[in-house]
Amino acid sequence: EVQLVQSGAEVKKPGATVKISCKVSxxxxxxxxxxxxxxxxGKGLEWMGLVDPEDGETIYAEKFQGRVTITxxxxxxxxxxELSSLRSEDTAVYYCATRGLSYWGQGTxxxxxx
Amino acid sequence: xxxxxxxHSVSESPGKTVTISCTRxxxxxxxxxxxxxxxxxxxxxxxxxxxxxxxxxxxxDRFSGSIDSSSNSASLTISGLKTEDEADYYCQSYDSSxxxxxxxxxxxxxxx
Numbered sequence: 001e002v003q004l005v006q007s008g009a010e011v012k013k014p015g016a017t018v019k020i021s022c023k024v025s026x027x028x029x030x031x032x033x034x035x036x037x038x039x040x041x042g043k044g045l046e047w048m049g050l051v052d053p054e055d056g057e058t059i060y061a062e063k064f065q066g067r068v069t070i071t072x073x074x075x076x077x078x079x080x081x082e083l084s085s086l087r088s089e090d091t092a093v094y095y096c097a098t099r100g101l102s103y104w105g106q107g108t109x110x111x112x113x114x
Numbered sequence: 115x116x117x118x119x120x121x122h123s124v125s126e127s128p129g130k131t132v133t134i135s136c137t138r139x140x141x142x143x144x145x146x147x148x149x150x151x152x153x154x155x156x157x158x159x160x161x162x163x164x165x166x167x168x169x170x171x172x173x174x175d176r177f178s179g180s181i182d183s184s185s186n187s188a189s190l191t192i193s194g195l196k197t198e199d200e201a202d203y204y205c206q207s208y209d210s211s212x213x214x215x216x217x218x219x220x221x222x223x224x225x226x
Contacts, residue, residue, distance in 0.1 A: 100164065102161050
């Protein structure tokens with residue numbers, strides 16, 4: 001059974017950096033891209049970027065370019081999404097998703113507040 | 115770059131049929147596959163249609179997808195509506211020019 005288990009909720013101050021993990025099981029980690037998606041409260045889904053765990057290559061959405069870093073650790077079958085220079089508008093649930101976005105993690109709530 | 119535009123909300127009665135549209139702003143809708151996701155409050159999205167018109171196992175055949183090149187849009191049709199279908203629905207495709215994933219803005223389906 002494919003599972004994506006994300007790390008727990010975070011509370012951060014403006015200007016800080018958050019790093020969320022997504023541990024996978026039930027399939028070969030390097031076979032599929034890992035995507036990250038942002039969903040602000042009451043808003044829609046916004047694609048942030050992806051990593052190819054096979055070689056670490058990344059593609060980022062223009063909106064997040066320069067602030068987001070997505071990585072993959074093949075030794076632990078875990079993907080990470082780091083978002084820096086946090087502002088209140090980054091308060092959102094962040095999802096990892098894979099296999100053509102057919103499998104999703106449970107989401108991680110990040111709250112940015114002073 | 116292109117956008118996918120969906121109606122903000124639709125509503126219909128139980129047992130009826132509803133269609134949610136997803137219009138691509140530029141480039142052909144047929145250029146890249148369209149997927150549809152259902153998201154209930156407090157839950158992660160789940161796929162109800164992939165590759166324009168394919169249903170994952172476990173998704174009832176009341177859900178169907180199509181594309182229409184004349185209107186440059188994709189559609190999700192849900193027949194025999196049930197109250198459990200009440201959710202947000204998102205279309206999604208890919209932008210080949212920059213390898214980005216593109217989501218529509220989402221449509222809130224109310225079954226009343």
